Amino acid sequence: MEFVERFKKSFNIEWVKLELLKTAYGKKETYMGQLDPRVIMIWYLIVSLLPWFTFNFVILIGLAIYTSVLALITRVSPLIIFLLAIGVIGELGYIFLVVFFMGGDFEAYASLITLTLKIIIMSIASIAAFASMDPEKLSDALLSFGVPAQFSFAVSYGYRMLPILMDEYQQIIQSFRLRGKAPEKAGFLKWKLVYYYVVIVIKAFYPMMLNTAKRTRTTVEALEVRGFSYSLHSEEAKKQKLSHLKIKGKEYQFIASSCVILTIIHVAGHLYYI
């Protein structure tokens, strides 16, 4: 029970909130975080597409290790890794069950594993790329790729609203609990308690959305006053907004080293084909 108590103490809603915020706002000083966001986005596209052109197990393992190392460098939050791990373990378990009941042999299993590995590489690459990028950079990169300004602004505004929404949501849930009543008997596997929370979590959603919607009236007006709609049609504004994006030595270094590593992985894959 001691362990359960400690677990409850350190892993609660507060912790989840903090981890999400850290993922969104923290670490600008990491290696990937300092690079030009456009380079990272292109890198991400390439690395997440590469696995789909090969069935070479060595290459896939190589890519998985490469992306994992980069993800480690960017110090991804344990929460995100935990979520990813759950996904992967679930996937493997599910493959195992399917293969077992359908009477497949090792061959079938291996091919499904390959598929899983590809998905893992994509996920880790996206974690490495997006967790290191702060939302502003992401939004600027999208803008420079020609995505409409409304959309790229929505990305950065979403991040700005995230903590507010989470606070609001948490308080509404607490408001429900403050006036509600938890079931006295938890039931088999605490299902009654779980049901009680699930209902609250769903119901709390509506007041949160209504409260937030009410607040955005000011936001919409202020967007107008602060010239946002003007900037949508102004080339000059876009140019100024993106003026800080520059590809310099660091970026070239990154591009070069990525090319070298990816080539080595591919060459190694063909030499030591399993």
Next chain:
Amino acid sequence: MKPIIELNDVHFRYPGTKEHVLNGATLSIEQGEFLAVIGGNGSGKTTLCKTFNGLIPNYYTGDFSGSVMVGGADVSQATVSEMSFRVGYVYQDYENQLMRPTVLDDVSFAPLNFGDPDFMEKALWALETLGIEHLKDQSIWQLSGGQKHLAAIAGVLALDPQILIIDEPVAQLDPHHAKEIYKRLKVLQEDYGKTIIVIEHHTEFIADFCTDVLLVDQGQVLWKHPVRQGLLQIDDLLKRDIFPPQVTQAALNCDLALDAHNFPITIEDGQTYFKGLDFMKRERESESHTQEKEAIASLEDLSFSAKTLSNERKTILNKISTSFHSGERIALVGTNGAGKTSLMKCLTGMSKPTSGGGFIGEHSFKKGSLEGLSKEVSYIFQNPEEMFIQDSIKNDLTFFSHSREQDDSSFIEKLIQSFRLEEVLEKDGRLLSGGQQRRASMAIGLATNPTLLMLDEPTASLDVQSRKELIEILQDMDSVATVLVATHDMQLVAEWATRVIVMDQGEVTFDGTPREMFEYGHVWKRAGLVPPQIVQLSIELGMRPAALSVDEFTSRIKEGIPHGVC
């Protein structure tokens, strides 16, 4: 000199409504004024100010007639974006006008949108002018209320407009930070020649900082006077539930032959005006009789700490030990971030103490669940909207008893009557006015029939009339439950509380009666509090102990006539 803003017979009706909000408003404002716009609820103050920057009629395309000239240009011919170079607008809910994740990003947002190559310099200039450069790399959501407000002002200042409009600058701030904001605005007016327009009903601030006052009534401009003359139109003000500064009220109450021209409006005025008066000593209040009363809750070494973004543990509450007794009216005071809300959250079970704890009834703060503690404790959120979790006030009121399958209908009926909620029962709480929302949220909190009722900043952003109503409700509350109020409103503390707990950096630095607290200057100074004007005046006049209300002040005048009269 040509006025910078000129309105001539302006009428306006919002689309989809029947009544005109502006009914022939005519006014002129000179450059360099520091103007306070006052008026009762729904008099059209905000709507009037929105014509200055062209939101009306260019953004709200209602029924508009009349002319608005700003800096010599006709507003109806200009776009909203063009106008924002001349007029900056800071909303009452300024948090929602901050769009970007960090301060510098947000402040440079407007110049950047207009494609200004010097956007960074302009943003830095605005931050520097307001003295908040050190915040430039902070995330918006990490800022305190006062800092956010300054950031919002910097955001409109970055376009270097001639005119700044600020809607209720101090509604959500503690008096210390409120004063800070006004001081910065004063600098903008005096040193940079800006025209500052505030919508304000705190007459103390108007007296200290503004140069002119404009009274709006039913969509018309009733008058515009220099500040002293304006604030002395007592009848006009009182009719609209605007109270003159406390020193002015004191002078009015004096029942002496008074010279209307020398009426005091600031503390300095008051000092010369009331000089030479002799005050009756006040008997020490009989030792607080709370000891005999039954203790309803006790806190023992309650500590609370939380993790910050940088993974450090920060102590928020440090070993708090005290007890609450039945029938007490407790005010919990301290600046933003002193730990008031955290303490309340620990008492409701929303946060668990990291060490120590205590009991209320049979429930432990440390081990008890939120649902268990809520039988004894009720907490009313600072933002009333967070209390509205059902689609009508009626359902919100009965939520507690329904979830417990109790029949409380007669009790609920009584609450509805005493909080005058009959008319809004079927409405969603979010659609009510500020005062109604506050009343409803209090009724909802009381519907759980608690022994300890806690309110977080109940008077923040309330207009004067609703505030008065709220205090009346609070006066009757002590027969029902022990009330704990976290507040910045020192007038509420002085006139309502029987006990004050001062918090500073997570520790209790004082626990006693309001009179004692205001007596000990070092206590409130250290905690960053600002006593009500009448208390400050009494202290300056050497009155011991200081008077807590205007009535007390005047009733204790023993002899002599105010200096200012002769």
